[in-house]
Structure formats: structure tokens, C-alpha cells
Amino acid sequence: MSNDILWQPQAETVQQTAMYQFMQAMKTKHGLAMETYLDLWNWSVDDLEVFWTEIWEYFDIIGHKPTGPMVQGQMPGTQWAQGAKVNYAENILRHATKMADQEAVVGLDESLNRTALTWQQLNEQVGAFAHHLKTIGVTEGDVVAAALPNIPQAIVGLLGSAAVGAIWSVVNVDFGVPGIVTRFQQLQPKVLMTIDGLELGGTVRDQIGDLDRLLQELDSVTHHVLVENTHAGDHSLVAEIVASHNVETAVFDEIVAEGREPEFTAVDFSHPLWVLYSSGTTGTPKGIVQSQGGTVLEIAKSFGLHYHVPQGEAVYISTSTTWMLWNMLVGSLIIGAKAITYSGGVFAGGPGRQFEILAQERVALYGCGAAILTGVQESGLVPKNEYDLSNLTDILVSASPLPARTWHWVYDAVKPDVRLRSDSGGTDVCSVFVGSNPMDPVRVNELMGPALGVAADVFDGSGRSVTDQVGELVITKPMPTMPLYFWNDPDDERYHEAYFSQDPHIWYHGDFATQTSRQSFVIHGRSDATLNRGGIRMGSSDLYQVVDALDEVTASMVIGAELDDGDYYMPLFVVPTDPEIAPEQLKDIITEAIRTELSPRYVPDDIIIAPGVPMTKTGKLMEVPIKRVLQGMAPEKVAKETAADPAVLEWYLDYAADTAK
Numbered sequence: 001m002s003n004d005i006l007w008q009p010q011a012e013t014v015q016q017t018a019m020y021q022f023m024q025a026m027k028t029k030h031g032l033a034m035e036t037y038l039d040l041w042n043w044s045v046d047d048l049e050v051f052w053t054e055i056w057e058y059f060d061i062i063g064h065k066p067t068g069p070m071v072q073g074q075m076p077g078t079q080w081a082q083g084a085k086v087n088y089a090e091n092i093l094r095h096a097t098k099m100a101d102q103e104a105v106v107g108l109d110e111s112l113n114r115t116a117l118t119w120q121q122l123n124e125q126v127g128a129f130a131h132h133l134k135t136i137g138v139t140e141g142d143v144v145a146a147a148l149p150n151i152p153q154a155i156v157g158l159l160g161s162a163a164v165g166a167i168w169s170v171v172n173v174d175f176g177v178p179g180i181v182t183r184f185q186q187l188q189p190k191v192l193m194t195i196d197g198l199e200l201g202g203t204v205r206d207q208i209g210d211l212d213r214l215l216q217e218l219d220s221v222t223h224h225v226l227v228e229n230t231h232a233g234d235h236s237l238v239a240e241i242v243a244s245h246n247v248e249t250a251v252f253d254e255i256v257a258e259g260r261e262p263e264f265t266a267v268d269f270s271h272p273l274w275v276l277y278s279s280g281t282t283g284t285p286k287g288i289v290q291s292q293g294g295t296v297l298e299i300a301k302s303f304g305l306h307y308h309v310p311q312g313e314a315v316y317i318s319t320s321t322t323w324m325l326w327n328m329l330v331g332s333l334i335i336g337a338k339a340i341t342y343s344g345g346v347f348a349g350g351p352g353r354q355f356e357i358l359a360q361e362r363v364a365l366y367g368c369g370a371a372i373l374t375g376v377q378e379s380g381l382v383p384k385n386e387y388d389l390s391n392l393t394d395i396l397v398s399a400s401p402l403p404a405r406t407w408h409w410v411y412d413a414v415k416p417d418v419r420l421r422s423d424s425g426g427t428d429v430c431s432v433f434v435g436s437n438p439m440d441p442v443r444v445n446e447l448m449g450p451a452l453g454v455a456a457d458v459f460d461g462s463g464r465s466v467t468d469q470v471g472e473l474v475i476t477k478p479m480p481t482m483p484l485y486f487w488n489d490p491d492d493e494r495y496h497e498a499y500f501s502q503d504p505h506i507w508y509h510g511d512f513a514t515q516t517s518r519q520s521f522v523i524h525g526r527s528d529a530t531l532n533r534g535g536i537r538m539g540s541s542d543l544y545q546v547v548d549a550l551d552e553v554t555a556s557m558v559i560g561a562e563l564d565d566g567d568y569y570m571p572l573f574v575v576p577t578d579p580e581i582a583p584e585q586l587k588d589i590i591t592e593a594i595r596t597e598l599s600p601r602y603v604p605d606d607i608i609i610a611p612g613v614p615m616t617k618t619g620k621l622m623e624v625p626i627k628r629v630l631q632g633m634a635p636e637k638v639a640k641e642t643a644a645d646p647a648v649l650e651w652y653l654d655y656a657a658d659t660a661k
Contacts, residue, residue: 006411007419008441017438018308022058029054037439038449038519045455045477052297052453052480056081059300062091063266063293071478074505076495078478081269081293088273088292089126089163090264091300095311095336096123102312103338106361107152109229110199110344117152122159124259129160131263132255136223136248138190140165140267143275145189145221147173147180147207147214149198149343150321153227153252155330157193162273162292165265166191169275169287172320173198174599177210179542181217183277183285186488188220193252196226196233201345208233208241215245224249229343269293275487276324276427278498285542286494287487290430294480298431299331301452306437307394307421309365311336317367317396318346318354324427325367325398332365346372351379352386355414359387366392369399371533374406374566382413389415396421396436399532401523403566407444422447424473424523426509428499429481433473433509434521447521454479458515463503470514470524475507482507524562531560533570533601540623543572546597552577552589557613557621558604561630569630569659572604573652575612583609608655612648622649629656 014020023040026032030050034040044051048071056065068082095104100120107115117125138144144161148154148170161168169187171180173195184192192214195207207229215221224242226233226249235251242249270291278286309315315332316339319325329339340361347353354376358366373395376383383389395410395418402422410420420442423435432451440448450456455477460466486495499507512524531540540558547556554575561569576586587607594602614622625638635653643649 004443004446006407006442006444007417009419009438014439019305019438022305025058026054037437041450041452044452045450048453048477055297055301055304055453059304061086061296061300062094063087063269063296066269073478075475075478075482075507076492076500076505078482079270080291080478080480084269084293085266086269086293086296087163087165087264087266088296089130089159089262091296092159092330092333093119093123093126093262094334095119099311099336104333105152105155106314106338106340108340108342108344108357108361110202110348112344112356112360115152117156121259122156123262125156125256126159126163127260127262128256128258129156129252130163131260132225132250133160133164133166133191136191138164138166138223140265141167141272142191143167143169143187143189144191144193145184145187145218146170146193146321147184147210148193148195148227148321149173149229150319150326150329150341151195151227151229151343152341153193153229154321154326155339155341156252156256157225158274158330160262163262163264165267165271167272167275167289170321170326171277172322173207173210174320174601175322175542176598177213177217178545178597179599180210180214182542182545183287184218186284186287187275189218190220191223191225192218192221192247193225193227195229196238197230199230199344202348204230204232206232208238211238212241212244215242215247219245221245221247223247225252225255226250227252267292270484272484274327276327276430277322278427286489286498288428289484289487290481291484294482295327295331295430296334298429298479298481299328299334302328302431303332303335303337305452306432306435307332307365307396308438309335309337309394312338313364313391314338314340314361315365315367316340316342316357316361316363318342318369318372319367323399324425324430327430328367337365347375351376351381352383355381355383355387355389358389358392362391364391365394365396367396367398370397370402370406370566371399371568373397373410374403377406377409377413384414389418392418394419394421396423398423398425401445401562401566404444406566423451424511424513424521425451428483428509429479431479431481433475434513434523443520445522446516447523449519449521456521458513458521459506459508463506465515467515467517470512473509473511473513473521473523475509531558531570532562533560533568542598543594543602546593546602547572547574547590550589550593552581552586555613557610557623557626559623559627559630561627563631570604571606571608573608573610573613575610610648611651612645614649614652615644622652626652626656629653630660632660 063086066084421436425432458471
């Protein structure tokens, strides 16, 4: 065993995995010679048609099978499963009869008050909510928008919407009214779901006060659903607010009080399921539309093979509803896992909160952003000494690279025989590009390899595949959850610009990566201007909306830079309207505006008064070159001739170079 291997499964353990058994079945059926994960992966990408057909068959996808090819055409216009009809909710709820009395979804608030839905209750609540949507006139293609935290009612809302063929979109309440409106307004939703309040930071925050402002901006809404999350709201006030906007309202608990067997609408394989959102780096966050059928295939593969969890065992992913990991948490239900939701602060009550949940709920698979583990490590807590983690088999880390010291810490301080999984994917596909599998060893800083069915590679600046050197993470063949389209992008112009501007048929994801000679991967961070703080991707445009609206500010620019050993630096540069304003006064004004109008998580590490903001001659902010110099790139490599004002750019390059020393 080499020094960089932290854990390795025994041969008999590998042979018991669902992935190994799938490989044996494919060997027998197709006369293949496969012994390793890479053998299986190579087959999966060499023949996408056969692989994805076998995923449909092996996991007995509920629906009408394709009448034509499973995969046809190149990216980005690939056609999937011609003639097939499915329903995402029907496939998720497939265990409702056999597991009727077992828990399906558990909800925990910040005080760890516990609610639970059995499979039968979940099924009947979905049926009742879907019936309500039909009653108020929601049909296929209508949008149901929800400003909800990670609570069981959000899962019911998603499944009920999918059951009738509606399009679902959810944004966490911590985005504030401006962030929610920016995302939902473009969708023109018919239904809006909101909560009465949320326990966070030790207090119950009223959310009803936001309802009037939301409905003022979302004038397409005809029906509202109130989720009584804290039961602290005033029903009469809600009724008064919605009536003033000619909107009808209903209470979620009353809608689902009488359970109903759901009726599922079989929709085309490529019928829209939900709208997720880009980070909003360069303007209004792009609405990313993914399909019902593609999502069903992807979660069957992911949770059936990559993250196989025995039926009835608990999956807990520390996530907000806006992050694609929430969608993955819901997806775990397809294999009969139990989904644990939590709506409180990550470190509420102290650094051990996440491990407290793992112990209380006997979690088998725990997912989180890398920043959570590093935060616990830095606190000095040794979880294995404080909590019963005997049921924990897997930790899935995503969102940002995990520092080497934290890889070792997990095995020293959490559990010596846990499988530490590091995966990298994206909201763009609501899935994983490269990551873990149950057959290979865990190595420090490495993602084991590409996911099955994902033709991942690393290209240099000339578009050539490279090994053992830093390049751009690319995908060379289609995936079923690649976006159908971006919302309000009829000519696919923004879609092509986002991923295919460097090659019309190669997906450039925007991550710096290294592919090793073993075909494992190391992810170094974003190659674009996306903010990725604490494992949560955020949009700079949300920040600019608040900061640039201040009378005291003429212009601003924010940078998010991944630094060595897992550190992250997020400075905000501002150009004051009054050059004589006291710096501390300006910083206080900006900080307060960000906290109240947006979210405390957007408060920068530093607020720096600058002479201007660097822009190209075509008017684009030059965030990326400044970020790269902060990460150690020589400032001489920046093409200064592209700057509208080279002197302003030089000021930033000097600052970044000095900071990077």
C-alpha cells in the first residue's frame, strides 16, 4: 500500500457492492472482459447507447421504454430516449407500498425537533398536493416556485409538482427578496410556496413580512401556498397580503391533511423537471432546465451504483435547497434510502452539530461541503470521541477541494474505516463528473476517476488531452442531465457561451483540474469568476445589485479565490462616490447593506477602496485575471492591452501580487 492511500476496501467488500455485481451482470450479458472500475467505466463511455439502456433495464425504470435510440447526436443537441415516457415522482415513490410503514423523510429544525413521514405518508401527501395543483389549474409545463429551506414539505412540493408534469424551482430563503425575485421573475410562476418563519441562529425569523414584496414583483402568481414551518405566523395577515394581489392562498397542512393516492402523468423523457440556477457571475442567474427522464436515469446510476445505501438506511446531506446537493438528497429516495433534512445553522450549538445529527439519525451516508469538515477540524473537536458513528460508512465531500490535512483528519478524528468520497460535478448537470466509486482505494487529494457514463478529460490550452498537468476539465460525450436549455434563451446563445465557446462539441466546465496517469483527478478550483465560499456557490451579480445600489458606491468588484491548503479569500473592491468619505464608515455601510438586503454569507473578507474597477474594452469586469494573480500567477502574464484603463488594471495586479506573497 502506497503512502498516499488512506483506506482500501477488502476484496470481499468490493464483491458485495452493487457496482461489482452490475459489472458481473454486464460481463455475462455482453461477453465483456472487465475486472476493474476503469474497465467498467471505459465500456460505459465507449458505448453510451448500451450503457444507458442497461441502466434503464437493470434498475427497472418505471415508464414507457424508448421506441428509438437511447442516445442520438452530438452535444449540445443530443436527443435522449426517443419515444420514452416517464414520471420522476413515480420512480422516486416506487417503494411506497413495500416500505409503507418505514420512515422515508425526516425533518430536523435547529433545535433538533423531529418530524417524520413514512413512505405511505409521503406518497399520500404527494398525491394530495398534486391533486391540489390540478384543482387550481396547474398543468404540464406550468411553474411551481418555492422559497423554502431544507424541510420535508419542500420534497413533497417537488414530487407533487413533478407528478402532474409541472416544472419545479426552489430557492432557499437566505437569498433574501432580491435574490429570490431575480431567479423566479424570469420563470413567470403560477404558484408560489413560502414559509411563515425559520429558526436560525437561535431565533425564529419571520418570513411572512417578505410575502408582500415577493408578490409585488412576481405578478404571474395566481395561487400561494403557506407552509407553516414554525407555526408562528398570522393567517389573517397572509390572507390580507395575498388578497391585495388578487392571489388565492391555501395552507400546506390543510392541503395534505387528507392523503390521496397520487396519479402520475407520464411525460416525454425530455419534459422539463426543474429549473436550477447558475451562480449569476455575469448578470441574472441563468435558469438551467433539466429533464424528468434524464434525472431518473442519472439518480438510478448514482445511488444504485456509486452511492449504494441499503434500503431503509439514512442519507443526510448538509445543504440548502438552492444547491444541487438538495436535489441529490431527494434522489436518494429512489433506492429506498431515508432522507434526512435539516434547516438550521451548520454549527448551531457548537462545532459538533453535524456529527450530532449523524449519531442521532444513525446516518450511513453523509454529504457536505469541504468547509464543514475543515471548520470542525479547526475547532479541535474529535468527533469519534463524542459521538456514536458506528453506522456511518461513507462521507461525500463536494463543492470545493478538501485540504490534504483534512483528508488525514477524517481518518484520525472521525472514523478509520469510513469511505471518504470527494466528488466534483455541477448544478449545470445536477450530477457528478468525476469522483468516487466503491471499488477503488481512497487517496489523499484525489478523486478516484470519472463517473460511469461520463467522458471526462483534461485539456490544455490547445484543446489536447493532457496527463499530470493542470488544464481545463472537459466532457467529451453527452450526459442525460445536461441542460435541455436555459430559460429564456430561445437561440441557445447563452447555453453555447457557457460551455461550448471554446469548442462547439466539447463541454468546458470552468474547473482547473489534473488527470493523473491512473486516470484519477485532482480539482484545483474554478477557472472562472464564480464565488465558491464555504462550499456554497454564490453569484457576484447578487452582491453587485446590493452594493452598487448604494449612493455611497460608484462601482464594485468582488473576487473569490481558492488558495493553498483549502483557504479561500473573498475581497470586495469599491469605488466611493465621495473620495473623502472615511473608509471605516463606508465599510460599515456596505457590510450592513449586504447583511440586511442579501445574506451574511456574502459579507466579504476585506472591503478595499479602489481607484476604479478593471474592465475590458468591451465592458466586462476583469475578475478572472485578478483572481489568478491572487492564486500565485505572475502578473506579467495578464494581457494588459485588453483593459479599458491599463492604469486601473495595474493597480489591481500590484495589489493581488502583494497579497499573494
